[in-house]
Amino acid sequence: MKLAVIPGDGIGVEVTAEALKVLDALVPGVEKTEYDLGARRYLRNGETLTDSDIASLKEHDVILLGAIGDPRSVPAGVLERGMLLPLRFALDHHVNLRPSKLYPGSATPLKNPGEIDFVVVREGTEGLYTGNGGAIRVGTPHEMGTETSVNTRYGVERVVRDAFARAAARRGKLTLVHKTNVLVNAGGLWQRTVDEVAPEFSDVEVDYCHIDAATIYMVTDPARFDVIVTDNLFGDIITDLAAAVTGGIGTAASGNIDASGTNPSMFEPVHGSAPDIAGQGKADPTAAILSVALLLRHVGKTAEADRVEAAVEADLGSRGEAPVVTSEVGDRIVAAL
Amino acid sequence: MKLAVIPGDGIGVEVTAEALKVLDALVPGVEKTEYDLGARRYLRNGETLTDSDIASLKEHDVILLGAIGDPRSVPAGVLERGMLLPLRFALDHHVNLRPSKLYPGSATPLKNPGEIDFVVVREGTEGLYTGNGGAIRVGTPHEMGTETSVNTRYGVERVVRDAFARAAARRGKLTLVHKTNVLVNAGGLWQRTVDEVAPEFSDVEVDYCHIDAATIYMVTDPARFDVIVTDNLFGDIITDLAAAVTGGIGTAASGNIDASGTNPSMFEPVHGSAPDIAGQGKADPTAAILSVALLLRHVGKTAEADRVEAAVEADLGSRGEAPVVTSEVGDRIVAAL
Ligand SMILES: CC(C)[C@H](C(=O)O)[C@@H](O)C(=O)O
Numbered sequence: 001m002k003l004a005v006i007p008g009d010g011i012g013v014e015v016t017a018e019a020l021k022v023l024d025a026l027v028p029g030v031e032k033t034e035y036d037l038g039a040r041r042y043l044r045n046g047e048t049l050t051d052s053d054i055a056s057l058k059e060h061d062v063i064l065l066g067a068i069g070d071p072r073s074v075p076a077g078v079l080e081r082g083m084l085l086p087l088r089f090a091l092d093h094h095v096n097l098r099p100s101k102l103y104p105g106s107a108t109p110l111k112n113p114g115e116i117d118f119v120v121v122r123e124g125t126e127g128l129y130t131g132n133g134g135a136i137r138v139g140t141p142h143e144m145g146t147e148t149s150v151n152t153r154y155g156v157e158r159v160v161r162d163a164f165a166r167a168a169a170r171r172g173k174l175t176l177v178h179k180t181n182v183l184v185n186a187g188g189l190w191q192r193t194v195d196e197v198a199p200e201f202s203d204v205e206v207d208y209c210h211i212d213a214a215t216i217y218m219v220t221d222p223a224r225f226d227v228i229v230t231d232n233l234f235g236d237i238i239t240d241l242a243a244a245v246t247g248g249i250g251t252a253a254s255g256n257i258d259a260s261g262t263n264p265s266m267f268e269p270v271h272g273s274a275p276d277i278a279g280q281g282k283a284d285p286t287a288a289i290l291s292v293a294l295l296l297r298h299v300g301k302t303a304e305a306d307r308v309e310a311a312v313e314a315d316l317g318s319r320g321e322a323p324v325v326t327s328e329v330g331d332r333i334v335a336a337l
Numbered sequence: 338m339k340l341a342v343i344p345g346d347g348i349g350v351e352v353t354a355e356a357l358k359v360l361d362a363l364v365p366g367v368e369k370t371e372y373d374l375g376a377r378r379y380l381r382n383g384e385t386l387t388d389s390d391i392a393s394l395k396e397h398d399v400i401l402l403g404a405i406g407d408p409r410s411v412p413a414g415v416l417e418r419g420m421l422l423p424l425r426f427a428l429d430h431h432v433n434l435r436p437s438k439l440y441p442g443s444a445t446p447l448k449n450p451g452e453i454d455f456v457v458v459r460e461g462t463e464g465l466y467t468g469n470g471g472a473i474r475v476g477t478p479h480e481m482g483t484e485t486s487v488n489t490r491y492g493v494e495r496v497v498r499d500a501f502a503r504a505a506a507r508r509g510k511l512t513l514v515h516k517t518n519v520l521v522n523a524g525g526l527w528q529r530t531v532d533e534v535a536p537e538f539s540d541v542e543v544d545y546c547h548i549d550a551a552t553i554y555m556v557t558d559p560a561r562f563d564v565i566v567t568d569n570l571f572g573d574i575i576t577d578l579a580a581a582v583t584g585g586i587g588t589a590a591s592g593n594i595d596a597s598g599t600n601p602s603m604f605e606p607v608h609g610s611a612p613d614i615a616g617q618g619k620a621d622p623t624a625a626i627l628s629v630a631l632l633l634r635h636v637g638k639t640a641e642a643d644r645v646e647a648a649v650e651a652d653l654g655s656r657g658e659a660p661v662v663t664s665e666v667g668d669r670i671v672a673a674l
């Protein structure tokens with residue numbers, strides 16, 4: 001396995017080290033290449049993501065990313081639009097996979113959370129993220145700015161199929177989240193695609209809810225969800241809320257997957273670089289370690305993925321109130337494997 | 338005061354009756370015209386909203402709406418796109434005002450809600466709600482569908498000013514919610530408009546958060562919000578979530594306001610027509626009654642609005658676990674005025 005590692009900035013570096021500890025303990029001999037991408041490189045030489053970075057990343061089987069960004073020194077949007085999003089497009093990461101599970105001991109803000117265990121399949125290469133928009137008369141009283149959501153049958157169908165397959169392998173329930181009553185063109189395409197693929201997965205029950213109603217269910221009845229499939233922006237919103245109801249982004253892992261296998265998929269914690277706590281050894285590496293589990297499952301190492309998840313679950317259940325020490329979490333999980 | 342009343346469908350009719358009880362008790366002699374709009378009329382003659390409906394509604398000072406729709410017999414989207422949204426555009430309801438308050442006794446799903454008391458100023462006539470989009474090759478493997486968010490300085494500035502004024506009259510904090518790191522054209526316009534209007538309201542502290550992060554704060558720290566200003570779609574999403582964290586849409590009121598005063602503004606509960614419980618006298622009319630309070634405040638009857646809100650607050654605090662009886666709630670609130 002050839003692994004590209006992008007530790008990134010802030011706590012990204014710290015949590016990646018722990019994630020690699022866990023990976024090394026389970027799969028010896030992984031060939032790793034480290035990439036210097038993120039705020040530090042941008043501040044040094046103005047580069048965000050070059051063509052040669054992309055070409056070189058493509059020569060790997062899989063990518064592990066820590067976290068990118070430094071809001072104190074890099075203007076908002078520069079690394080998002082210069083690196084994170086271009087990478088998703090260049091590597092055709094159309095399945096943005098975000099599992100949400102309430103682990104024992106996690107600090108959910110909900111009074112009665114129930115059993116939360118679902119995955120969101122967020123489309124990653126279309127919608128409002130395509131940079132299709134423009135502005136005229138900027139800075140004048142007549143300024144006009146647009147953003148266009150682009151949706152293709154090709155792009156929608158591949159994530160819908162992926163989501164159906166995941167639902168069939170889980171509890172057999174798929175929920176489309178959209179806003180079909182207002183966004184008729186995009187919504188119609190999504191709804192029809194789901195309806196047309198459904199007969200191929202006759203064991204999967206199909207449900208629909210508007211994005212506004214979905215946020216209500218997320219706090220009143222999150223146990224109703226098994227697999228959610230949705231577009232790029234709705235997926236962005238609902239997965240942050242999902243992370244919050246399962247106790248925060250400290251345990252939220254994600255995969256940016258090219259389901260065709262043409263390009264390497266990338267796994268990363270949902271959290272950011274958290275410069276406020278960087279360098280203090282107190283970031284929780286759990287989300288990065290769970291990203292390794294997703295990575296292992298993606299490359300077919302199911303037993304190893306199960307072991308990581310079981311070790312994480314046990315660790316979260318036994319932590320109590322003691323403050324997190326980054327390296328100790330990694331050590332404990334390695335010991336528990 | 339000339340009031341147009343649109344009871345609508347399902348529980349809309351029942352809660353409107355209670356709302357009018359409260360209005361009549363406080364402001365005698367309101368001249369009311371009832372409008373037959375919604376699912377019943379559509380099913381009878383196929384009409385959703387005619388030009389003459391609009392012309393006639395415009396001759397009123399203010400509008401009270403119950404709820405529209407019957408998902409059992411009217412296809413999703415027909416009344417939304419045929420009546421609710423056209424009304425917002427025809428009457429230039431650019432300020433979609435949605436207060437969220439955690440009343441004593443409300444069933445919040447949050448463990449530690451804190452003191453929730455904020456208002457969302459949602460833009461109501463632009464963004465992704467303008468019907469700007471299209472589709473080609475519909476129903477083929479090459480289908481492509483778009484939705485375009487339209488944002489103008491004129492349209493943004495008037496709601497930003499309205500939101501600043503509301504913040505200045507409340508706790509002095511305004512939070513812009515958007516997704517400026519991805520939606521650069523729309524986001525840039527919103528952010529610059531806020532920055533440029535801010536010096537006129539030097540007592541108002543200005544904050545920004547991405548829509549995804551805003552959903553996290555909504556469940557972990559909703560007390561941080563005072564006034565939120567945001568676009569049409571983000572406002573749709575965040576206000577449903579806000580209603581959920583304050584105990585459900587049973588108490589969520591809203592105003593569709595033409596802040597210029599050219600057209601009548603419209604007040605309505607956020608909830609729908611709930612056909613499952615319609616006709617049983619068990620719908621909670623509180624949101625409709627609180628919509629009357631918003632209406633009264635809008636027409637300058639501040640003391641009357643305060644009395645309604647105080648009576649509602651007392652009623653919610655003293656209800657206990659007894660099931661709601663629609664007419665009794667109205668009677669109790671009238672008695673408590
Ligand atoms: C950083 C940002 C561009 C990104 C997104 O909006 O996709 C983030 O919020 C995420 O969810 O991965």
Ligand SMILES: CC(C)[C@H](C(=O)O)[C@@H](O)C(=O)O
Nearest residue numbers: 181182212417418421422573
């Ligand atoms: C019914 C629908 C068109 C509407 C909206 O999306 O604005 C509703 O959700 C609302 O929030 O008033």
